[in-house]
Amino acid sequence: MTIRYPNGKVYRQPSHSKATTSKFANVNFGDRGMSLEQEINDSNTYYLENDIAVIHKKPTPIQIVKVDYPRRSAAVIREAYFKQASTTDYNGVYRGKYLDFEAKETKSKTAFPLKNFHAHQIQHMRQCLHQGGICFVVIRFATLGRLFLLTATDLFGYWDQQAAGGRKSIPLTVIERLATELHYHINPRIPYLSAVDNLIDESSSNHKGEHYGRK
Protein backbone atom coordinates (compact mmCIF):
# COMPACT_ATOMS: atom_id res chain seq x y z
CA MET A 1 0.00 0.00 0.00
CA THR A 2 1.29 3.43 -0.90
CA ILE A 3 1.31 6.03 1.84
CA ARG A 4 1.81 9.67 1.02
CA TYR A 5 2.86 12.77 2.91
CA PRO A 6 0.56 15.79 2.70
CA ASN A 7 2.68 17.09 -0.16
CA GLY A 8 1.90 13.95 -2.13
CA LYS A 9 5.40 12.50 -1.70
CA VAL A 10 5.43 8.77 -1.14
CA TYR A 11 6.23 7.69 2.43
CA ARG A 12 9.04 5.14 2.56
CA GLN A 13 10.19 3.02 5.42
CA PRO A 14 13.78 3.69 6.41
CA SER A 15 15.76 0.87 4.87
CA HIS A 16 18.84 -0.73 6.30
CA SER A 17 19.58 -2.83 3.27
CA LYS A 18 23.19 -3.34 2.46
CA ALA A 19 24.06 -2.29 -0.99
CA THR A 20 25.48 -4.19 -3.74
CA THR A 21 28.70 -5.71 -4.82
CA SER A 22 31.39 -4.22 -6.94
CA LYS A 23 29.91 -5.47 -10.20
CA PHE A 24 27.58 -2.46 -9.93
CA ALA A 25 30.52 -0.10 -9.93
CA ASN A 26 29.47 1.63 -13.12
CA VAL A 27 25.77 1.83 -12.40
CA ASN A 28 24.36 5.29 -11.81
CA PHE A 29 22.52 4.71 -8.55
CA GLY A 30 20.85 8.09 -8.86
CA ASP A 31 18.67 6.71 -11.63
CA ARG A 32 17.05 3.85 -9.82
CA GLY A 33 14.04 5.83 -8.67
CA MET A 34 15.33 6.08 -5.12
CA SER A 35 14.44 9.31 -3.36
CA LEU A 36 17.20 11.66 -2.29
CA GLU A 37 16.06 11.11 1.29
CA GLN A 38 16.53 7.38 0.92
CA GLU A 39 19.97 7.84 -0.61
CA ILE A 40 21.06 10.11 2.25
CA ASN A 41 19.63 7.67 4.80
CA ASP A 42 21.55 4.80 3.20
CA SER A 43 24.72 6.88 3.22
CA ASN A 44 24.18 7.68 6.91
CA THR A 45 23.74 3.97 7.68
CA TYR A 46 27.05 3.33 5.96
CA TYR A 47 28.77 6.12 7.90
CA LEU A 48 27.29 4.86 11.17
CA GLU A 49 28.19 1.20 10.64
CA ASN A 50 31.74 2.16 9.73
CA ASP A 51 32.23 4.44 12.76
CA ILE A 52 32.68 7.48 10.52
CA ALA A 53 29.82 9.69 11.70
CA VAL A 54 26.54 9.54 13.63
CA ILE A 55 23.88 11.28 11.57
CA HIS A 56 20.17 10.50 11.70
CA LYS A 57 17.08 11.81 10.00
CA LYS A 58 14.68 13.21 12.54
CA PRO A 59 11.29 11.49 12.72
CA THR A 60 8.43 13.30 11.01
CA PRO A 61 6.69 15.37 13.67
CA ILE A 62 3.14 14.24 14.29
CA GLN A 63 0.34 15.87 16.26
CA ILE A 64 -1.40 13.01 18.02
CA VAL A 65 -5.10 13.50 18.76
CA LYS A 66 -6.52 10.08 19.57
CA VAL A 67 -4.95 6.83 20.71
CA ASP A 68 -6.69 3.49 21.33
CA TYR A 69 -5.42 0.94 23.84
CA PRO A 70 -6.74 -2.41 22.70
CA ARG A 71 -6.30 -5.11 25.33
CA ARG A 72 -3.19 -7.24 25.01
CA SER A 73 -1.88 -5.31 22.03
CA ALA A 74 0.08 -2.19 21.24
CA ALA A 75 -1.43 1.29 21.44
CA VAL A 76 -2.90 2.36 18.10
CA ILE A 77 -2.89 5.99 17.01
CA ARG A 78 -6.32 6.57 15.46
CA GLU A 79 -6.17 10.26 14.69
CA ALA A 80 -3.04 12.32 14.08
CA TYR A 81 -1.83 15.04 11.76
CA PHE A 82 1.47 15.93 10.12
CA LYS A 83 3.06 18.96 11.74
CA GLN A 84 5.57 21.31 10.20
CA ALA A 85 9.06 20.59 11.48
CA SER A 86 10.79 23.41 13.33
CA THR A 87 14.26 22.24 12.34
CA THR A 88 16.04 20.67 9.38
CA ASP A 89 15.71 16.95 8.73
CA TYR A 90 19.25 15.80 9.48
CA ASN A 91 21.74 16.38 12.23
CA GLY A 92 24.54 14.58 13.98
CA VAL A 93 28.21 14.53 14.85
CA TYR A 94 31.29 14.05 12.70
CA ARG A 95 34.95 14.70 13.60
CA GLY A 96 33.81 16.37 16.80
CA LYS A 97 31.60 18.80 14.85
CA TYR A 98 27.86 19.33 14.90
CA LEU A 99 26.40 18.87 11.40
CA ASP A 100 22.97 20.12 10.43
CA PHE A 101 21.49 19.91 6.96
CA GLU A 102 18.52 19.56 4.70
CA ALA A 103 18.24 17.52 1.47
CA LYS A 104 16.05 18.79 -1.37
CA GLU A 105 15.53 18.01 -5.01
CA THR A 106 14.10 19.80 -8.04
CA LYS A 107 13.04 18.75 -11.53
CA SER A 108 14.24 22.05 -12.96
CA LYS A 109 17.25 21.82 -15.25
CA THR A 110 18.40 25.40 -14.87
CA ALA A 111 17.87 26.66 -11.33
CA PHE A 112 17.07 25.54 -7.80
CA PRO A 113 13.78 27.08 -6.58
CA LEU A 114 14.08 28.65 -3.14
CA LYS A 115 10.50 27.64 -2.32
CA ASN A 116 12.00 24.22 -1.52
CA PHE A 117 13.13 25.75 1.77
CA HIS A 118 10.98 27.12 4.55
CA ALA A 119 11.73 30.21 6.59
CA HIS A 120 11.93 28.15 9.81
CA GLN A 121 14.58 25.88 8.30
CA ILE A 122 16.67 28.88 7.27
CA GLN A 123 16.22 30.35 10.74
CA HIS A 124 17.25 27.05 12.34
CA MET A 125 20.40 26.85 10.22
CA ARG A 126 21.31 30.44 11.13
CA GLN A 127 20.95 29.57 14.82
CA CYS A 128 23.09 26.43 14.45
CA LEU A 129 25.74 28.30 12.49
CA HIS A 130 25.85 30.92 15.24
CA GLN A 131 26.67 28.13 17.73
CA GLY A 132 29.52 26.87 15.60
CA GLY A 133 27.68 24.10 13.75
CA ILE A 134 28.43 23.08 10.16
CA CYS A 135 25.28 23.77 8.12
CA PHE A 136 24.53 23.04 4.49
CA VAL A 137 22.02 21.69 2.02
CA VAL A 138 22.36 18.73 -0.31
CA ILE A 139 20.48 19.54 -3.48
CA ARG A 140 19.71 17.30 -6.40
CA PHE A 141 18.75 18.27 -9.90
CA ALA A 142 16.75 15.10 -10.44
CA THR A 143 16.36 15.46 -14.21
CA LEU A 144 20.06 16.12 -14.69
CA GLY A 145 21.14 13.52 -12.14
CA ARG A 146 23.46 16.10 -10.54
CA LEU A 147 24.04 16.58 -6.85
CA PHE A 148 25.59 19.49 -4.95
CA LEU A 149 26.47 20.42 -1.42
CA LEU A 150 25.84 24.14 -0.86
CA THR A 151 26.82 25.83 2.40
CA ALA A 152 24.07 27.45 4.43
CA THR A 153 25.94 30.74 4.22
CA ASP A 154 25.80 30.69 0.42
CA LEU A 155 22.13 29.73 0.56
CA PHE A 156 21.36 32.61 2.96
CA GLY A 157 22.72 35.12 0.47
CA TYR A 158 20.14 34.06 -2.13
CA TRP A 159 17.39 33.62 0.46
CA ASP A 160 17.86 37.17 1.73
CA GLN A 161 17.94 38.58 -1.81
CA GLN A 162 14.66 36.79 -2.51
CA ALA A 163 13.11 38.22 0.64
CA ALA A 164 14.15 41.66 -0.62
CA GLY A 165 12.30 41.05 -3.89
CA GLY A 166 15.10 39.30 -5.78
CA ARG A 167 14.92 36.14 -7.87
CA LYS A 168 13.14 33.11 -6.50
CA SER A 169 15.74 30.53 -7.44
CA ILE A 170 19.49 29.97 -7.56
CA PRO A 171 20.76 29.47 -11.13
CA LEU A 172 22.56 26.19 -11.79
CA THR A 173 25.52 28.20 -13.09
CA VAL A 174 25.82 29.88 -9.68
CA ILE A 175 25.50 26.56 -7.89
CA GLU A 176 28.23 25.10 -10.11
CA ARG A 177 30.45 27.94 -8.99
CA LEU A 178 29.62 28.12 -5.27
CA ALA A 179 28.76 24.55 -4.32
CA THR A 180 30.71 21.29 -4.26
CA GLU A 181 29.46 18.77 -6.77
CA LEU A 182 28.92 15.30 -5.31
CA HIS A 183 29.15 12.12 -7.39
CA TYR A 184 27.23 8.92 -6.79
CA HIS A 185 29.22 6.13 -5.34
CA ILE A 186 28.51 2.63 -4.10
CA ASN A 187 29.20 2.93 -0.42
CA PRO A 188 28.33 5.47 0.72
CA ARG A 189 25.87 6.17 -2.06
CA ILE A 190 26.31 9.93 -1.60
CA PRO A 191 29.77 10.60 -0.15
CA TYR A 192 28.81 14.03 1.17
CA LEU A 193 31.20 13.92 4.13
CA SER A 194 34.13 14.37 1.75
CA ALA A 195 32.75 17.81 0.97
CA VAL A 196 32.06 18.41 4.66
CA ASP A 197 35.76 17.79 5.38
CA ASN A 198 36.55 20.94 3.43
CA LEU A 199 33.89 22.93 5.30
CA ILE A 200 35.30 21.80 8.64
CA ASP A 201 38.82 22.71 7.63
CA GLU A 202 37.70 26.16 6.44
CA SER A 203 35.58 26.65 9.54
CA SER A 204 38.49 25.71 11.80
CA SER A 205 40.75 28.27 10.19
CA ASN A 206 38.05 31.00 10.14
CA HIS A 207 36.95 30.45 13.73
CA LYS A 208 40.42 30.20 15.16
CA GLY A 209 40.50 32.21 18.34
CA GLU A 210 36.80 32.98 18.16
CA HIS A 211 34.76 32.44 21.32
CA TYR A 212 31.26 31.06 21.30
CA GLY A 213 28.79 32.62 23.71
CA ARG A 214 28.71 31.03 27.12
CA LYS A 215 25.72 30.76 29.32
Next chain:
Amino acid sequence: MTIRYPNGKVYRQPSHSKATTSKFANVNFGDRGMSLEQEINDSNTYYLENDIAVIHKKPTPIQIVKVDYPRRSAAVIREAYFKQASTTDYNGVYRGKYLDFEAKETKSKTAFPLKNFHAHQIQHMRQCLHQGGICFVVIRFATLGRLFLLTATDLFGYWDQQAAGGRKSIPLTVIERLATELHYHINPRIPYLSAVDNLIDESSSNHKGEHYGRK
Protein backbone atom coordinates in the same frame (compact mmCIF):
# COMPACT_ATOMS: atom_id res chain seq x y z
CA MET B 1 -8.37 14.44 26.77
CA THR B 2 -5.43 12.54 28.17
CA ILE B 3 -3.24 10.73 25.68
CA ARG B 4 -0.73 8.18 26.85
CA TYR B 5 2.38 6.62 25.45
CA PRO B 6 2.53 2.81 25.37
CA ASN B 7 4.41 2.92 28.67
CA GLY B 8 1.48 4.72 30.26
CA LYS B 9 3.23 8.08 30.42
CA VAL B 10 0.98 11.01 29.65
CA TYR B 11 1.58 12.64 26.27
CA ARG B 12 2.10 16.41 26.53
CA GLN B 13 2.19 18.97 23.81
CA PRO B 14 5.47 20.85 23.66
CA SER B 15 4.82 24.20 25.28
CA HIS B 16 6.40 27.49 24.39
CA SER B 17 4.98 29.35 27.35
CA LYS B 18 7.15 32.06 28.77
CA ALA B 19 7.81 31.63 32.41
CA THR B 20 6.99 33.81 35.25
CA THR B 21 8.11 37.05 36.77
CA SER B 22 10.61 37.55 39.52
CA LYS B 23 8.05 37.30 42.30
CA PHE B 24 8.32 33.53 41.82
CA ALA B 25 12.01 33.63 42.63
CA ASN B 26 11.70 31.38 45.67
CA VAL B 27 9.24 28.87 44.26
CA ASN B 28 10.54 25.36 43.71
CA PHE B 29 9.49 24.82 40.10
CA GLY B 30 10.35 21.14 40.39
CA ASP B 31 7.26 20.58 42.51
CA ARG B 32 4.62 21.84 40.14
CA GLY B 33 3.84 18.50 38.59
CA MET B 34 5.65 19.35 35.38
CA SER B 35 7.36 16.43 33.71
CA LEU B 36 11.14 16.42 33.44
CA GLU B 37 10.70 16.40 29.66
CA GLN B 38 8.62 19.55 29.84
CA GLU B 39 11.17 21.24 32.09
CA ILE B 40 14.01 20.38 29.71
CA ASN B 41 11.96 21.57 26.74
CA ASP B 42 11.27 24.88 28.49
CA SER B 43 14.96 25.25 29.29
CA ASN B 44 15.83 24.58 25.66
CA THR B 45 13.35 27.23 24.54
CA TYR B 46 15.08 29.69 26.86
CA TYR B 47 18.52 28.73 25.55
CA LEU B 48 17.32 29.03 21.95
CA GLU B 49 15.59 32.39 22.39
CA ASN B 50 18.66 33.80 24.09
CA ASP B 51 21.11 32.56 21.43
CA ILE B 52 22.87 30.33 23.93
CA ALA B 53 22.35 26.91 22.34
CA VAL B 54 20.21 25.12 19.76
CA ILE B 55 18.87 21.94 21.33
CA HIS B 56 15.64 20.24 20.35
CA LYS B 57 13.77 17.16 21.46
CA LYS B 58 13.38 14.76 18.57
CA PRO B 59 9.81 13.96 17.56
CA THR B 60 8.45 10.63 18.78
CA PRO B 61 9.01 8.12 15.97
CA ILE B 62 5.78 6.80 14.53
CA GLN B 63 5.12 3.93 12.15
CA ILE B 64 2.41 5.17 9.84
CA VAL B 65 0.10 2.53 8.38
CA LYS B 66 -2.94 4.36 7.04
CA VAL B 67 -3.56 7.95 5.99
CA ASP B 68 -6.82 9.48 4.78
CA TYR B 69 -6.94 12.46 2.42
CA PRO B 70 -10.27 14.15 2.97
CA ARG B 71 -11.07 16.71 0.29
CA ARG B 72 -10.12 20.27 1.10
CA SER B 73 -8.58 19.38 4.44
CA ALA B 74 -5.34 18.13 5.87
CA ALA B 75 -4.25 14.50 5.62
CA VAL B 76 -5.39 12.49 8.63
CA ILE B 77 -3.33 9.61 9.97
CA ARG B 78 -5.87 6.88 10.80
CA GLU B 79 -3.60 4.06 11.87
CA ALA B 80 -0.11 4.39 13.28
CA TYR B 81 2.02 2.87 16.02
CA PHE B 82 4.70 4.12 18.37
CA LYS B 83 8.14 2.92 17.37
CA GLN B 84 11.17 2.55 19.59
CA ALA B 85 13.59 5.41 19.02
CA SER B 86 17.04 4.46 17.78
CA THR B 87 18.69 7.49 19.38
CA THR B 88 18.42 9.59 22.51
CA ASP B 89 15.69 12.22 22.81
CA TYR B 90 17.78 15.38 22.72
CA ASN B 91 20.60 16.71 20.62
CA GLY B 92 21.94 19.98 19.37
CA VAL B 93 24.85 22.38 19.30
CA TYR B 94 26.41 24.52 22.02
CA ARG B 95 29.74 26.38 21.95
CA GLY B 96 30.62 24.60 18.73
CA LYS B 97 30.08 21.20 20.34
CA TYR B 98 27.60 18.46 19.53
CA LEU B 99 25.48 17.64 22.59
CA ASP B 100 23.47 14.44 22.92
CA PHE B 101 21.50 13.40 25.95
CA GLU B 102 18.56 11.66 27.51
CA ALA B 103 16.40 12.81 30.45
CA LYS B 104 14.93 10.24 32.83
CA GLU B 105 13.27 10.22 36.23
CA THR B 106 12.67 7.73 39.02
CA LYS B 107 10.49 7.60 42.13
CA SER B 108 13.15 5.68 44.01
CA LYS B 109 14.78 7.57 46.88
CA THR B 110 17.96 5.55 47.02
CA ALA B 111 19.11 4.50 43.55
CA PHE B 112 18.56 5.14 39.85
CA PRO B 113 17.32 1.98 38.08
CA LEU B 114 19.26 1.21 34.92
CA LYS B 115 16.12 -0.18 33.27
CA ASN B 116 15.28 3.48 32.54
CA PHE B 117 17.79 3.26 29.71
CA HIS B 118 17.64 1.05 26.64
CA ALA B 119 20.57 -0.74 25.05
CA HIS B 120 20.12 1.23 21.80
CA GLN B 121 20.35 4.55 23.68
CA ILE B 122 23.58 3.47 25.34
CA GLN B 123 24.90 2.30 21.98
CA HIS B 124 23.94 5.62 20.37
CA MET B 125 25.74 7.59 23.10
CA ARG B 126 28.85 5.44 22.67
CA GLN B 127 28.82 6.19 18.94
CA CYS B 128 28.39 9.92 19.50
CA LEU B 129 31.13 9.99 22.14
CA HIS B 130 33.42 8.23 19.68
CA GLN B 131 32.83 11.09 17.21
CA GLY B 132 33.73 13.70 19.80
CA GLY B 133 30.21 14.55 20.99
CA ILE B 134 29.36 15.54 24.57
CA CYS B 135 26.99 12.88 25.93
CA PHE B 136 25.20 12.69 29.26
CA VAL B 137 21.95 11.98 31.04
CA VAL B 138 19.85 14.32 33.14
CA ILE B 139 18.26 12.27 35.90
CA ARG B 140 15.66 13.30 38.43
CA PHE B 141 14.81 11.67 41.70
CA ALA B 142 11.21 12.84 41.56
CA THR B 143 10.35 12.04 45.16
CA LEU B 144 13.43 13.81 46.48
CA GLY B 145 13.15 16.70 44.00
CA ARG B 146 16.85 16.26 43.15
CA LEU B 147 18.38 16.54 39.70
CA PHE B 148 21.75 15.41 38.41
CA LEU B 149 23.77 15.50 35.23
CA LEU B 150 25.73 12.27 34.85
CA THR B 151 28.22 11.81 32.00
CA ALA B 152 27.61 8.99 29.55
CA THR B 153 31.03 7.59 30.42
CA ASP B 154 30.08 7.25 34.09
CA LEU B 155 26.76 5.70 33.10
CA PHE B 156 28.50 3.16 30.81
CA GLY B 157 30.56 1.88 33.73
CA TYR B 158 27.42 0.89 35.64
CA TRP B 159 25.62 -0.29 32.52
CA ASP B 160 28.46 -2.67 31.64
CA GLN B 161 28.67 -3.96 35.22
CA GLN B 162 24.93 -4.71 35.08
CA ALA B 163 25.35 -6.55 31.78
CA ALA B 164 28.01 -8.66 33.51
CA GLY B 165 25.55 -9.61 36.26
CA GLY B 166 26.16 -6.61 38.53
CA ARG B 167 23.58 -4.43 40.30
CA LYS B 168 20.64 -3.10 38.34
CA SER B 169 20.77 0.47 39.60
CA ILE B 170 23.20 3.25 40.47
CA PRO B 171 23.07 4.16 44.18
CA LEU B 172 22.23 7.78 44.95
CA THR B 173 25.43 7.98 47.00
CA VAL B 174 27.42 7.13 43.87
CA ILE B 175 25.49 9.65 41.80
CA GLU B 176 26.15 12.31 44.43
CA ARG B 177 29.84 11.60 44.04
CA LEU B 178 30.11 11.21 40.24
CA ALA B 179 27.44 13.52 38.86
CA THR B 180 26.88 17.27 38.95
CA GLU B 181 23.82 18.24 40.96
CA LEU B 182 21.55 20.70 39.15
CA HIS B 183 19.30 23.15 40.97
CA TYR B 184 15.98 24.48 39.72
CA HIS B 185 16.03 28.01 38.51
CA ILE B 186 13.55 30.35 36.89
CA ASN B 187 15.05 30.85 33.47
CA PRO B 188 16.24 28.41 32.38
CA ARG B 189 14.24 26.12 34.63
CA ILE B 190 17.03 23.53 34.57
CA PRO B 191 20.37 25.28 33.93
CA TYR B 192 22.07 22.12 32.73
CA LEU B 193 24.43 23.93 30.33
CA SER B 194 26.40 25.24 33.31
CA ALA B 195 27.35 21.63 34.04
CA VAL B 196 28.00 21.03 30.33
CA ASP B 197 30.54 23.88 30.38
CA ASN B 198 32.69 21.75 32.68
CA LEU B 199 32.34 18.69 30.44
CA ILE B 200 33.39 20.71 27.40
CA ASP B 201 36.40 22.12 29.20
CA GLU B 202 37.47 18.63 30.37
CA SER B 203 36.82 17.17 26.93
CA SER B 204 38.92 19.89 25.28
CA SER B 205 41.87 19.17 27.52
CA ASN B 206 41.54 15.35 27.20
CA HIS B 207 41.14 15.35 23.44
CA LYS B 208 43.90 17.82 22.75
CA GLY B 209 45.89 16.53 19.84
CA GLU B 210 43.53 13.62 19.26
CA HIS B 211 42.32 13.00 15.72
CA TYR B 212 38.83 11.91 14.88
CA GLY B 213 38.41 9.33 12.13
CA ARG B 214 38.12 10.78 8.69
CA LYS B 215 36.19 9.30 5.83
